[in-house]
Amino acid sequence: MIYKGFKFGMLLQLAVGPMCLMVFNTSATYGFLMGLSLVMAISLIDGLYIILSGLGVAMIINKEKIKSAIKVLGCIVLVLFGINTATGAFGFTLLPDLKLFSNVTNHNVFFQGVLLTASNPLTIIFWGSVFSSQVAENEFSKKQLIFFGIGCILSTISFLTIVSFLGSILSGFLPQIIIQILNFSVGIVLIYFGIKLLLKK
DSSP states (O other): OHHHHHHHHHHHHTSOOHHHHHHHHHHHHHOHHHHHHHHHHHHHHHHHHHHHHHTTHHHHHTSHHHHHHHHHHHHHHHHHHHHHHHHHTTTOOSOTTOHHHHSOOHHHHHHHHHHHHHTOTTHHHHHHHHHHHHHHHHOOOHHHHHHHHHHHHHHHHHHHHHHHHHHHHHTTTSOHHHHHHHHHHHHHHHHHHHHHHHHOO
């Protein structure tokens, strides 16, 4: 059952999102361990969201007023991070007074990853629908569903660790200008996803 969840999770990973790009960019810029900190943060929040969806939180979040508030908050976080990442490519930070943004450490990268991944709690609704469909199609028991969820989390850790490793390896071959372009591009992608989240129906 863990293997089924792992396979399903790997299929989802192929739809490359902003966090995947950010992991690659972080590893290419600051090294594998920094990228790994980000991977752990993403996996932690994804795991938490999977647990919450299994507990039925998706039904609460799906209410219109709560959804709207989440969209606005998520948009602000993503756009803020996006602008900060894009301007960072040119050597200055949008939020220089906050250590979370100005100093690059394993600790800061981890909490940036937590904040960014947590900025879209609507993911809980997605996982809620995934689990509902799996129960309907495969008649999974609660125990089987737990192992399926563990497999999904393991796929996130595995895939993003590979992305992080590739980023750190390729960094030795990438000129500084390419790293800057990559930083700027990731910033733009985060801004795009922030606006997309706000406009999502």
